[in-house]
Amino acid sequence: xxxxxxxxxxxxxxxxxxxxxxxxxxxxxxxxxxxxxxxxxxxxxxxxxxxxxxxxxxxxxxxxxxxxxxxxxxxxxxxxxxxxxxxxxxxxxxxxxxxxxxxxxxxxxxxxxxxxx
Amino acid sequence: xxxxxxxxxxxxxxxxxxxxxxxxxxxxxxxxxxxxxxxxxxxxxxxxxxxxxxxxxxxxxxxxxxxxxxxxxxxxxxxxxxxxxxxxxxxxxxxxxxxxxxxxxxxxxxxxxxxxxxx
Numbered sequence: 001x002x003x004x005x006x007x008x009x010x011x012x013x014x015x016x017x018x019x020x021x022x023x024x025x026x027x028x029x030x031x032x033x034x035x036x037x038x039x040x041x042x043x044x045x046x047x048x049x050x051x052x053x054x055x056x057x058x059x060x061x062x063x064x065x066x067x068x069x070x071x072x073x074x075x076x077x078x079x080x081x082x083x084x085x086x087x088x089x090x091x092x093x094x095x096x097x098x099x100x101x102x103x104x105x106x107x108x109x110x111x112x113x114x115x116x117x
Numbered sequence: 118x119x120x121x122x123x124x125x126x127x128x129x130x131x132x133x134x135x136x137x138x139x140x141x142x143x144x145x146x147x148x149x150x151x152x153x154x155x156x157x158x159x160x161x162x163x164x165x166x167x168x169x170x171x172x173x174x175x176x177x178x179x180x181x182x183x184x185x186x187x188x189x190x191x192x193x194x195x196x197x198x199x200x201x202x203x204x205x206x207x208x209x210x211x212x213x214x215x216x217x218x219x220x221x222x223x224x225x226x227x228x229x230x231x232x233x234x235x236x
Binding site: 033035037042043044045047050091093095103104105106107108109110 | 149151155159160161162163166208210212214222223224225226227229230232
């Protein structure tokens, strides 16, 4: 079974609207963390937001928020007030366990977001 | 914020030659670094975990003799693609674990990647 599933290969959103990018995960480890990264065409991985499995509140960073539903094993990214510069690939990723090696990430296949003016 | 410098950002080499890619943490010590490979329009796949002062741990299917990893200091890990072939052409990207991330920040920092083309 895939550890990270992103079911939306591509998404379109109107500028200034909000958009939700889906991510579900699969792990039996009680300690894990979920990341969202943005990858523009230039290739660099831009960190957006992080949620630890023991965090009580949903993570938020500016226009980004993570809708963490632990029982459903979902960690959807919500981008509010979309901007043209948000057009990029978005990856959901997970780390599992504790210790130094636990920060190796498993990535989903990504969602290509296109913001329409 | 914490920065990871990866060099070179792109390289073209001839088949059969070797290429070295550097990943350097600029303002923090990284005892653990990770190397990923990304083929066009695909996701990132972990190749190996690099630990300072010890041998790297390779993922299944990754040839350790072909992709040599050295992590000789707390701030530098290198990936050498030996006897490169066209099928090794890919985007290689490293990440480093930050043991003291800022509040709300990421415990991981990525380099900007290296685009390797083998002709």
